[in-house]
Amino acid sequence: MPRKRNNSPGDVASRNFEEAAAFLNAHPMFSPLISRANIVREPHSACPADGWVVVTSLGHLHIHPTRRADAAEWVYVLAHSLLHLGLGHFRPGRRDLEWNTACDLFIARFLGDLKLGRAPEELCDIELPGGTEESLYELFCAEGVPKHLHNPGTAGPRHLDMLDTGRMQLGVEDWQACFACGLTQAVTSAVNVAAGRETHLGSYSQVLTPAQRARGWFISKLSAPRCSRGRL
Helix, strand or coil: CCCCCCCCCHHHHHHHHHHHHHHHHHCCCCCHHCCCEEEECCCCCCCCCCCCCECCCEEEEEEEECCCHHHHHHHHHHHHHHHHHHHHCCCCCHHHHHHHHHHHHHHHHHHHHHHHCCCHHHCCCCCCCCCHHHHHHHHHHHHHCCHHHCCCCCCCCCCCCCEECCCCCCCCCCCCEEEEHHHHHHHHHHHHHHCCCCCCCCCCCCCHHHHHHHHHHHHHHHHHCCECCCCC
């Protein structure tokens, strides 16, 4: 996976970001997504100055290049962006604000139930209504998006975190198939943990140690289902 990064040994922002990315690479549910995404972490990325991550329809994750945050927070916002891809949220013809907000709220509830990472402070106090993306979208189109629910995504205030850059005719990744593969791997890993063949599925609330990441990577290479590009 091509990555642009700051390799300064004293760069805490980079170190925490890389730790979070490594965690998701080792996570059975998210590894098929992040391994195919193109992470752009440079000064001229499309991420707003007060944002965290913006994801494009072609699978580019534009990361704020200097934001300092805990690795657990990076796990949360990266997973949020990857789920936009995996859940098929790029759908032309939708009203941008209403659809993006509906998808953000659905993902926030999903990650909350999964207890993956830790939501940044500005995303912690957002009310999470029930319903699917579709039902929330229909509600917002009919009644408008309540002000207290504006911008629940990872792009910061006044910005949407999904950027539709079109779809190329060739080489388009089937992100939903990648996510389905990740779900299969997660179920397999959970069964292995229950049977004692693995010691853990992965810590959802904190980042793995380097030794745990290395072990998880080795086990995934030996036993995880294979995923081809674009299909299961």
